[in-house]
Amino acid sequence: MAHVFKRSPKQPKARSHSIPGLNMGGLRVLSLVPAALALSSPSHANEYAGYLEKPNIPVLQAIHAVHPSTGPRIWQFRKESSIVLVLGTIHPLSESLSIDTRGMEAAISASDAVLTSPGVAIANHGGVFRSLMLWPSIRKLKLLEDDRTLRDALSDADYTRWAELKHRYHLRGTNVERMRPMYAAWKAHDAALRLAGVRTDSPVSNVITQIARKHRTPIVNARFTLPIRSAKQTILNFHIDPGSDYRCFIDATSSLQPWLEHVDEIGRAWAEGDIEASALRNAPSPPSRCWVRLTNDAIASTVNLDLDVQSRTHWVKALRSASLQHRVVFTTLPLEDLLDSKGMAAVLIEEGYIADAGTFFGDQLPPPKHDREGS
Numbered sequence: 001m002a003h004v005f006k007r008s009p010k011q012p013k014a015r016s017h018s019i020p021g022l023n024m025g026g027l028r029v030l031s032l033v034p035a036a037l038a039l040s041s042p043s044h045a046n047e048y049a050g051y052l053e054k055p056n057i058p059v060l061q062a063i064h065a066v067h068p069s070t071g072p073r074i075w076q077f078r079k080e081s082s083i084v085l086v087l088g089t090i091h092p093l094s095e096s097l098s099i100d101t102r103g104m105e106a107a108i109s110a111s112d113a114v115l116t117s118p119g120v121a122i123a124n125h126g127g128v129f130r131s132l133m134l135w136p137s138i139r140k141l142k143l144l145e146d147d148r149t150l151r152d153a154l155s156d157a158d159y160t161r162w163a164e165l166k167h168r169y170h171l172r173g174t175n176v177e178r179m180r181p182m183y184a185a186w187k188a189h190d191a192a193l194r195l196a197g198v199r200t201d202s203p204v205s206n207v208i209t210q211i212a213r214k215h216r217t218p219i220v221n222a223r224f225t226l227p228i229r230s231a232k233q234t235i236l237n238f239h240i241d242p243g244s245d246y247r248c249f250i251d252a253t254s255s256l257q258p259w260l261e262h263v264d265e266i267g268r269a270w271a272e273g274d275i276e277a278s279a280l281r282n283a284p285s286p287p288s289r290c291w292v293r294l295t296n297d298a299i300a301s302t303v304n305l306d307l308d309v310q311s312r313t314h315w316v317k318a319l320r321s322a323s324l325q326h327r328v329v330f331t332t333l334p335l336e337d338l339l340d341s342k343g344m345a346a347v348l349i350e351e352g353y354i355a356d357a358g359t360f361f362g363d364q365l366p367p368p369k370h371d372r373e374g375s
Helices: 044-051 102-109 136-142 156-168 181-195 203-214 231-237 242-254 254-262 265-272 291-302 306-323 335-340 343-350 369-374
Strands: 002-004 020-025 028-029 074-079 082-087 098-100 113-115 119-123 128-129 222-229 330-332 354-360
Touching: 074 102, 082 102, 082 181, 082 203, 082 291, 082 335, 082 343, 098 181, 098 265, 102 203, 119 306, 156 181, 156 242, 181 242, 181 254, 181 291, 222 306, 242 254, 242 291, 254 265, 291 306, 306 330, 306 343, 330 335, 330 343, 330 354
Parallel strands: 082 330, 113 330, 119 222
Antiparallel strands: 002 098, 020 028, 074 082, 074 354, 119 128
């Protein structure tokens, strides 16, 4: 059964007859409210660790899986009697992409728990924000200091390129001219995706949540919550290196168009589970979202925390706990991590899990939950 991810109601398409969300056998799945900077969705979670990735990653044995019966590829990892099913995800996705979700539903229905991807949330005054940049106090820090504008902050050549981006992506208003370079790149990023008919959010996470609720599969939140005890002190100590800010602008604006030129073929190969496709193997790097990393690190540094370490440690702890309580756990990781045995896919291997060579979830289904519960 193929489904089409539509734009959410807050971003209406020109065709008024289109219906937002997915329809899976009568189950209505509404689109996520756009949160382009959220780190909690499957495809967004490891973007946090993607910018300025630490060098000297050990070379690990390649992970293999066979073609899935339906939909995107789902890897099967084993450690003694514990099984972890991992859906490889990509971001961004075209709004018009048709995706068969039956494989996801089969995997989640056979799982005892769903573990969220690594990510970060912020807790302040009793409120929890699933994106640090949605924290209201951070909004005032998006602007350049001393009434400076991008014309002051960028070189003549880079400002000329910025002016071209503004025209191409229909960015209007004076506020964007007063933004830090990396946040101006964020505005260009979102405008470009919307203009190209590409989602700025990740609908896969919402689909997973709805399927889990349908099958009464518990969801384990593996995101690290960053405690902010003093918003005022955090803002006073908030600092982003101007050089990193500038480099982020360059990275984000230069990586945008190459991906958009191939987004349809990349999405189709992913949706069909064809990980050997040239579109995936030779895909350009996804559009950089470096402003997320820089913002997170700036906030975390005010409380002397390393979010790379905290996010990874918290996720591993949640994985261990979930695996002790549940035989089969479903989760998501970026497809590129699974293809290259890096990131949190490497962490799974470090934890002693082995990818079943030549085995994809669906070839050897775990026993149904009700059978295990009755044993």
